[in-house]
Every structure is written in C-alpha cells, then in structure tokens.
Amino acid sequence: MLRAVIGFILLSATQIGLAQQANIPDTAEPKTQKVDSLDVAYQKELIFLRQELKVLKERRANIESRLNSDISSLKGDVSRLQSKQLTLQKSSETTERELRDITSDTEQFVEQRDAIEQTLQRVNETLEQLGFVPSSEELTFIPSLQQSFNLVLQALDENSRVREIANTEFFDQNGQKVSGTITKIGQIASFGHVDGQKLGLAPAGNGQLKVWLNKSSQPLILEDNAGSSTGIFLYNSLANAVAAAKDKTLSDVLESGGTIGWVITILGLVALLGIVIRAIILRRNQSQHKAVETQMAGVLENLSETSINSIENLGGGSARLSALALRNKDSEKFEDIIAEGYIEESQKLDRFGTFILVVSAVAPLLGLLGTVTGMIATFDIITEFGTGDPKLLSGGISEALVTTMFGLIVAIPALLLGNLLSSWAESLKADMEKLVLKIHNSGSAPSQ
Numbered sequence: 001m002l003r004a005v006i007g008f009i010l011l012s013a014t015q016i017g018l019a020q021q022a023n024i025p026d027t028a029e030p031k032t033q034k035v036d037s038l039d040v041a042y043q044k045e046l047i048f049l050r051q052e053l054k055v056l057k058e059r060r061a062n063i064e065s066r067l068n069s070d071i072s073s074l075k076g077d078v079s080r081l082q083s084k085q086l087t088l089q090k091s092s093e094t095t096e097r098e099l100r101d102i103t104s105d106t107e108q109f110v111e112q113r114d115a116i117e118q119t120l121q122r123v124n125e126t127l128e129q130l131g132f133v134p135s136s137e138e139l140t141f142i143p144s145l146q147q148s149f150n151l152v153l154q155a156l157d158e159n160s161r162v163r164e165i166a167n168t169e170f171f172d173q174n175g176q177k178v179s180g181t182i183t184k185i186g187q188i189a190s191f192g193h194v195d196g197q198k199l200g201l202a203p204a205g206n207g208q209l210k211v212w213l214n215k216s217s218q219p220l221i222l223e224d225n226a227g228s229s230t231g232i233f234l235y236n237s238l239a240n241a242v243a244a245a246k247d248k249t250l251s252d253v254l255e256s257g258g259t260i261g262w263v264i265t266i267l268g269l270v271a272l273l274g275i276v277i278r279a280i281i282l283r284r285n286q287s288q289h290k291a292v293e294t295q296m297a298g299v300l301e302n303l304s305e306t307s308i309n310s311i312e313n314l315g316g317g318s319a320r321l322s323a324l325a326l327r328n329k330d331s332e333k334f335e336d337i338i339a340e341g342y343i344e345e346s347q348k349l350d351r352f353g354t355f356i357l358v359v360s361a362v363a364p365l366l367g368l369l370g371t372v373t374g375m376i377a378t379f380d381i382i383t384e385f386g387t388g389d390p391k392l393l394s395g396g397i398s399e400a401l402v403t404t405m406f407g408l409i410v411a412i413p414a415l416l417l418g419n420l421l422s423s424w425a426e427s428l429k430a431d432m433e434k435l436v437l438k439i440h441n442s443g444s445a446p447s448q
Contacts, residue, residue: 027272034427051057118191120148127151161186168192170201171210182209189234202233205241210241257402260370264363268410274352275417281351282424288316289431296435300442317345318432324438338436345432353418360414367407374400 124134132151170192181193190201190209202212212233234345291314299307312323324341328334378396
C-alpha cells in the first residue's frame with residue numbers, strides 16, 4: 001500500500017516536471033534554476049515520504065503487536081471457556097445421573113410405601129380382630145407405623161400365653177351351643193372343658209369354636225398329670241370354619257378330572273380290553289403252535305391228506321400256514337402262496353396292536369389338554385374373584401393335575417404292555433417262518 005502511494009507521488013512529480021519543461025524558454029539560465037528547484041522539491045517530498053513510511057511501519061508494528069497480544073489473550077480465553085464448558089458438561093452429566101437416581105429412588109420409595117401401607121392396613125385389621133384397636137387419631141406414616149408395631153408387640157405378648165376363659169360358648173359335636181371353660185394356647189389352638197371332659201376345638205367361623213373329633217386331623221396331643229390325652233387342632237384364624245377332610249372315592253377323583261378325565265378313563269378301559277383280547281389271541285396261538293410242532297414230525301414221516309387235515313384241525317395261524325405249506329411244498333409258486341398266507345395270519349396276530357400304541361401316545365396329549373383347560377378355568381376365576389379364596393381355585397387346579405395323572409396312568413401301562421405284546425407277536429411270526437422252512441426242506445408233497 002505504501003509503495004503504491006510513493007509510486008503515484010513520483011509519477012505525478014515527473015509529469016509536472018515534464019509539463020514545466022515544455023513551457024520553459026530555451027534560455028539556459030532559467031532552465032537550470034527550474035531544474036534545481038524541482039530537485040529540491042523532490043528531495044523534500046522524498047524525505048517527507050520516508051518519514052511517513054517510517055511512521056507507518058512503526059504503526060503497523062504496534063498494530064501487529066497489539067493484534068498478537070489480543071490473539072494470545074483470546075486463545076487463552078477460548079481455552080478457559082473450553083475447559084469451563086467441559087467442566088460444566090461433566091457437572092451436567094453428573095447432575096442428570098443423580099437426578100435419575102433420585103427419581104428411581106423416589107419411585108421405589110413410593111412403591112415400597114404403598115406396599116407398607118397395604119401391609120399396615122392388614123395388620124390393623126388383624127389387630128382389631130384380636131381386640132387391639134389402633135388410635136383413631138390421624139397420624140403420619142412413621143408414627144402410624146410405630147403405633148402398629150407397638151400394638152403388634154403387645155398382641156404377641158398377650159396372645160402367646162396359655163389362658164383360660166370361663167363361661168364361654170362353643171359348639172359341641174352335635175352342633176349345639178354349650179357353655180364351658182376354654183383353654184387357649186396363644187392364637188393357634190384351643191380345647192374346652194365340659195362335664196369334666198377335655199375336648200379339642202377347631203374354628204367354626206366368625207370367631208366361634210366347635211368340637212373337633214376328626215382323628216386323622218389331630219396334629220397335636222396334650223397330656224395332663226393324670227396321663228390322659230387330648231387331641232387339639234392347630235389353626236391360624238377363627239374367621240373361617242374348618243370342615244373335616246372327606247375321603248375321596250374313585251368317583252370323586254374322576255369328577256375332579258372333568259370331561260377330559262372321563263374321556264381318558266374310557267379310552268384307557270378300551271385299551272385295557274384290547275390288551276386282554278390280544279394277549280388271549282397270542283396265548284392261544286402259542287399253545288396251538290406247540291401242538292403243531294409236536295405232531296409235525298409224524299406228519300412229515302407219513303405225509304398224507306389225512307395227516308394234513310389233522311394238523312389243520314388243531315386251529316391257529318401255525319396250523320393253517322403249515323397245512324398250506326404241506327399242500328403246496330412242491331409248487332412252483334410256493335413262496336408266493338406262503339407269503340400270502342403269512343400276511344393273512346400276521347394281520348390276525350397284530351390285531352389291536354396299533355390301537356394300543358396309539359392310545360399310549362394320545363393319552364398324555366389328552367392329559368396335557370386337560371391341564372391347559374384347567375389352568376384357563378383357574379385364571380378365569382382369578383380374573384373374576386381374585387385369589388382371596390383358595391377353594392374357588394381348587395376346581396381348575398384339580399382338573400389340571402388330575403387329567404395329567406390320568407393320561408400318564410393310561411399311557412405308561414399301554415406303552416409297556418403294547419410293546420411286550422408286539423414282541424410276543426413277532427416271536428410267534430418267527431416260529432411260524434421256521435416251521436414253514438422246515439416243511440419246505442423236507443420230502444415231497446403228499447399223494448392224493
């Protein structure tokens with residue numbers, strides 16, 4: 001920039017000098033004076049410009065120095081701001097994490113507090129049933145919890161003792177109310193004194209007690225100094241009546257299995273009938289086969305139509321196949337004839353075999369189906385009535401378990417006996433084949 005200014009000044013001065021020279025007369029002395037004055041002006045201008053150049057350079061140096069200083073300061077400020085940003089970012093992340101933890105802890109506290117309040121409500125209801133009524137004054141959470149805890153300790157202390165309550169009514173074995181003394185063992189058992197007798201008592205509902213005479217359900221025996229014993233019933237509440245356990249009959253078990261339980265039972269009975277019939281068939285064929293083997297040696301020595309008829313009259317698959325082999329032993333189609341007869345007799349031996357194995361495979365599946373339907377019924381009851389009364393759930397659960405049990409009871413014996421009978425049938429078929437080969441390898445066919 002400075003160089004351009006100087007060049008412009010010099011160019012202007014040169015043009016002015018040339019113009020002046022053009023107007024100067026030709027006389028020598030005036031020309032010399034004008035040139036001298038131009039040089040002086042030029043020198044002055046040059047000196048001035050050099051000073052200006054020096055000043056401009058100093059000013060530029062100062063400006064560059066200030067700029068460098070400002071740049072260094074700004075870089076430092078940027079570094080500090082970046083460091084501060086990183087610190088603030090880390091602090092923000094830490095704060096967010098702490099906020100999430102606090103939110104999670106708050107939610108857990110609210111859930112736990114709700115659960116504790118529900119438990120506290122049930123505890124207060126139980127305490128009221130035991131005669132320990134909490135204060136009606138409205139308390140905050142912690143004082144209310146402390147009050148219930150103190151009442152529980154008091155109830156445990158008072159109700160864990162063995163105490164006698166005179167002139168108290170309870171139901172006798174005939175269902176009639178009688179008056180007598182009741183000895184309570186804490187809140188778990190009671191027995192009454194009537195006419196010098198000690199009788200075990202059980203819950204009768206609504207806080208009442210009744211005489212318990214179910215011998216199979218007496219879990220505790222008390223003996224006094226005289227050596228006599230009293231059976232008592234252990235309970236946890238007097239709100240619900242206790243009924244004596246009824247012995248289940250086969251009909252009750254079948255009824256608990258529902259429709260599918262009856263289907264499995266009927267299918268099992270039919271399979272059992274098939275097993276019995278097939279066992280009879282195989283047993284008869286085995287005895288007939290032994291009789292054929294016994295007479296076969298004599299028939300082969302004296303082969304005739306009469307001897308063949310005697311073999312055939314023994315009955316059974318072995319007798320019929322042996323008679324067929326004896327009549328056609330020299331035939332060119334012997335193998336085809338025997339194969340046809342063997343297939344026919346095999347079908348008779350395999351009767352009911354496939355059905356028994358099918359039942360052994362289907363019975364567990366029916367039991368699983370009963371399990372599914374029973375659980376569906378249970379969940380329907382839970383949806384409608386909740387889980388407060390276990391008796392409502394027992395029907396569906398019983399159906400789910402009983403049908404599975406029925407399926408396995410039918411499947412396991414059917415599978416074992418079915419395979420055993422199949423092996424027995426295969427053994428008889430092998431004996432029949434050996435007998436036919438023995439006939440084929442013997443002498444010529446009988447004469448007519």
